[in-house]
Amino acid sequence: xxxxxxxxxxxxxxxWLAFQQLPHTLQGLNYRxxxxxxxxxxxxxxxxxxxxxxxxxxxxxxYRHAEWLxxxxxxxLQMPAAHPFNPLPLLRLALQTSEDGxxxxxxxxxxxxxxxxxxQDAVAPARLQALQQQLNxxxxxxEQAKQWLRSNTExxxxxxxxxxxxxxxxxxxxxxxxxxxxxRDFLNGNPWFQAGGWENAKTISSGLA
Numbered sequence: 001x002x003x004x005x006x007x008x009x010x011x012x013x014x015x016w017l018a019f020q021q022l023p024h025t026l027q028g029l030n031y032r033x034x035x036x037x038x039x040x041x042x043x044x045x046x047x048x049x050x051x052x053x054x055x056x057x058x059x060x061x062x063y064r065h066a067e068w069l070x071x072x073x074x075x076x077l078q079m080p081a082a083h084p085f086n087p088l089p090l091l092r093l094a095l096q097t098s099e100d101g102x103x104x105x106x107x108x109x110x111x112x113x114x115x116x117x118x119x120q121d122a123v124a125p126a127r128l129q130a131l132q133q134q135l136n137x138x139x140x141x142x143e144q145a146k147q148w149l150r151s152n153t154e155x156x157x158x159x160x161x162x163x164x165x166x167x168x169x170x171x172x173x174x175x176x177x178x179x180x181x182x183x184r185d186f187l188n189g190n191p192w193f194q195a196g197g198w199e200n201a202k203t204i205s206s207g208l209a
Contacts, residue, residue: 002031002187007156007166008108009040010094010122011087013066013077016112018165018177020075025180029187034102037091038153040164047162053084069177078119085122088149090115093128095145096137101152107135172198 006022008015022033044051052062063079070077094103094111114131115122138144156166160173167174167183172193174183186193 002029002169003034004031004183005034005036005102005168007036007038007152007161007164007168009038009087009164010090010111010115011040011084012164013062013070013079013116014177015165016077016116017066017069017073017075018180019108019112021073021177021180022167025184026187029184031187033105035105035108036102036152036156037094037149038156038161038164039088039091039149041087042153043157043162043164046157049162051084076113076117078117080115080122081120082122087122089123089128090131091149092142092145093131093135093137095148096141097135098141098145098148099138101148110134 006019008019010016019035041051052058063083067077067079069075090111094107095101097103097107110131114127120127159168161168161175163175165175165177167179169183169187172186174180174186192198
């Protein structure tokens with residue numbers, strides 16, 4: 001059985017799309033997925049990456065592309081009332097259901113749908129309160145949830161993860177919605193990954209000073 005860790009942040013539309021596409025992409029394979037919330041903003045900052053929302057034209061394109069991809073893939077996706085937003089309340093709420101830093105697929109899907117279906121304010125206090133009642137929160141888990149999020153994000157950074165969605169399996173990291181076919185190809189045993197294809201990228205010199 002393949003053990004996959006999906007690193008996610010609910011603020012990312014591509015994480016939502018990849019979350020929904022993953023079972024279809026890996027259909028027929030024997031695998032297990034751990035869903036690991038991380039703080040995307042911290043990973044971007046760690047890598048000096050301003051993110052698409054910091055570039056006005058790229059921000060608009062990202063929203064157009066995400067909504068188009070949703071309808072193209074048959075996945076409900078409506079941009080929330082404001083984006084980007086601070087995902088900390090959602091990440092910590094999800095991790096209040098956790099005993100090891102990972103969350104169930106049910107919890108992840110509940111939070112993703114909260115953000116990406118209906119076009120509402122993702123962090124409106126009344127909606128957050130409704131989520132608390134919907135999820136099975138562990139007692140007095142608030143401080144532990146903060147620690148899980150910090151630890152998850154730090155560990156992801158040490159693994160070379162620079163954004164979400166990211167899928168880690170057997171020490172290899174596959175980044176982005178469009179990496180899903182590559183992930184399946186690896187799990188299917190394509191010899192390219194063992195014959196130097198994967199490692200060759202590290203040998204290419206940068207042409208920039």
